[in-house]
Structures are given as C-alpha cells and as structure tokens.
Amino acid sequence: MANYSKVDHVIFDLDGLLLGTxxxxxxxxxxxxxxxxxxxxxxxxxxxxxxxxxxxxxxxxxxxxxxxxxxxxxxxxxxxxxxxxxKTKLMPGAERLVRHLHQHGIPIAVATSSSEESVNLKLTNHKELFSLFHHIVMASSDPEVKKGKPSPEIFQICASRFPDKPKPDKCLVFEDAPNGVKAALAAGMQVVMVPDEHISEENKQLATLVLHSLEDFKPELFGLPQY
Structure with missing residues (x-):
C-alpha cells in the first residue's frame, strides 16, 4: 500500500472536480x-x-x-x-466530502483558475455549500496570482490565506487536470487526481493517488477523519 503523509488542510480545484463544468x-x-x-x-x-x-x-x-x-x-x-x-451541477461525492471535512473542523479552501465573475455564475445554485469554505482563490481575477497552473503560485497563495498558514506537506490538493496536478506537486503538496476519463495514462502518473470519483476517496488514508 502506498505511503501517504498525514494532512490537516484540504484545497480543492473547482471545475471538473467539485463542479461538472x-x-x-x-x-x-x-x-x-x-x-x-x-x-x-x-x-x-x-x-x-x-x-x-x-x-x-x-x-x-x-x-x-x-x-x-x-x-x-x-x-x-x-x-x-x-x-x-x-446550470452547473455538483460532481458525484463532492457535497458529501465537503460537508464531512467541514463538520470535522478540517480547514478547506478552493483554488480555481477561473475569474470571480465566472465562479459567481457557477455557484448560482450552490451558495450554501460553498459558504463552508474558508476562502476561494480565483486566479483569473486575483491580483496576487501572477501565473496560472502549472505554476505552484495559486496553491502557495491559497495555503497562505488559512489563518494558521500550514506548511505545504500538511495540505492535500484535489485536482482533475494535469496542469493542476503539476502545480500542486510543485508547491510541495500531495495531490489526489480525479481525472476526466479521456486523460492519458501518462498524464495521471504524477499524482499521489488517482481515483475514478470523489465517492471513492477514503479520508483516513491521509490521516483525515473517516466517514
């Protein structure tokens, strides 16, 4: 069994991971x-x-x-x-995982490449769920984010906005895109990839763990409270 490190903060990508955009x-x-x-x-x-x-x-x-x-x-x-x-809908397993982490006091945030304008449109029907996140970094409109993924910048900035500023190795990232996986790894974080079915095997190999769906995630693998 692979050896995963214990984490205490979780950062989610948005498109294709939490939301089926x-x-x-x-x-x-x-x-x-x-x-x-x-x-x-x-x-x-x-x-x-x-x-x-x-x-x-x-x-x-x-x-x-x-x-x-x-x-x-x-x-x-x-x-x-x-x-x-x-019209955007939630991805399978997204709501359950977000609510579970929030209920157990695990700090959670979103790091998305999208702009504030498009995020607000996507969250039209999901405002209550997304109010559970400590913060959302929106790279396309955030003045602090100068480079998009695969640069690690978005994840470094996202981690720095938690009140306790966790070290990279204490953050677990969820991503669907190869560029996002590269960015998280470059930031020194472990990354769970839930890729689109068309993504090549080669582009999945860097991830710490690859899952078919968020429904398959076992939080205890990374020292998080189990369901």
Missing part, C-alpha cells in the same frame, strides 16, 4: 469554434484544462487557428458563460 466549457468552445468551421478536439482541451482564462483563450486561438485575438475569444466566451454556467 467541463462539459459546459466543451459546449461553449465548440459553439465558438464551429462558427469558424473549426473543431474543439480533446487534444486541445487537455492543453487548456486548468489554465487561467486568458491562457485558455491564447492556447485555443493558437491551436485551432481561430481568426481572432485571445481577448476577442474571451469576450465571446463571457457572453455564453452568463447563459450556460448557472
């Missing part, structure tokens, strides 16, 4: 690409996963060869977001 983003980017006779393939999506909004748009414009600037793409994306993101 990835399919909405696929639909959104597919609509935009389709207007120009282009398609949004999984190869491109894998590069975009977990990146801040400005980087996502820059990658997409370059990879798909869209006839617009990244800023123009971001404007189109934001129009579609307002209509589509409030």
């Amino acid at each position: 990835e399919e909405i983003y696929v639909e959104m980017f597919s609509i935009i690409c389709g207007k120009y006779g282009k398609s949004y393939t999984f190869d491109v999506r894998e590069k975009v996963l977990g990146t801040v909004e400005s980087d996502s748009c820059a990658i997409l414009v370059k990879e798909v060869n869209l006839p617009m600037s990244p800023q123009e793409l971001l404007s189109q994306q934001r129009l579609l977001q307002r209509e589509m993101l409030p």
Whole structure:
C-alpha cells in the first residue's frame, strides 16, 4: 500500500472536480469554434484544462487557428458563460466530502483558475455549500496570482490565506487536470487526481493517488477523519 503523509488542510480545484463544468466549457468552445468551421478536439482541451482564462483563450486561438485575438475569444466566451454556467451541477461525492471535512473542523479552501465573475455564475445554485469554505482563490481575477497552473503560485497563495498558514506537506490538493496536478506537486503538496476519463495514462502518473470519483476517496488514508 502506498505511503501517504498525514494532512490537516484540504484545497480543492473547482471545475471538473467539485463542479461538472467541463462539459459546459466543451459546449461553449465548440459553439465558438464551429462558427469558424473549426473543431474543439480533446487534444486541445487537455492543453487548456486548468489554465487561467486568458491562457485558455491564447492556447485555443493558437491551436485551432481561430481568426481572432485571445481577448476577442474571451469576450465571446463571457457572453455564453452568463447563459450556460448557472446550470452547473455538483460532481458525484463532492457535497458529501465537503460537508464531512467541514463538520470535522478540517480547514478547506478552493483554488480555481477561473475569474470571480465566472465562479459567481457557477455557484448560482450552490451558495450554501460553498459558504463552508474558508476562502476561494480565483486566479483569473486575483491580483496576487501572477501565473496560472502549472505554476505552484495559486496553491502557495491559497495555503497562505488559512489563518494558521500550514506548511505545504500538511495540505492535500484535489485536482482533475494535469496542469493542476503539476502545480500542486510543485508547491510541495500531495495531490489526489480525479481525472476526466479521456486523460492519458501518462498524464495521471504524477499524482499521489488517482481515483475514478470523489465517492471513492477514503479520508483516513491521509490521516483525515473517516466517514
């Protein structure tokens, strides 16, 4: 059995991990690409996963060869977001795990590459659950976050905003994207990956633990209170 270290703080990614937004983003980017006779393939999506909004748009414009600037793409994306993101649903096992950790006094936070505007849209129907988090770092609109994932910066800043400023080895990160896994490891944290089914085996190998679903997580593996 693998040897996991005991932790006492937990940091969650948001998109594709707690919230099932990835399919909405696929639909959104597919609509935009389709207007120009282009398609949004999984190869491109894998590069975009977990990146801040400005980087996502820059990658997409370059990879798909869209006839617009990244800023123009971001404007189109934001129009579609307002209509589509409030429909976001929770991922299986997310609510149970968040409530369990909160009830046992484990400090929890969110570190997302999204902007405050898009996070507010996604949380339209989930405000009560997300009020249980100590804080949410939103990299696309947080002035302190200069570099997006795979830079470790977002996780370092997120840990520093807990009142007791835990050391990296006391933080466990939950991620779905390879860029996020790299960022958490670079920050010196253990990381549980719950990847999209299309993610390549190669891109799962760095994670401390890989799960099919949050429903499969056993908190006691990392010294957290068991269900």
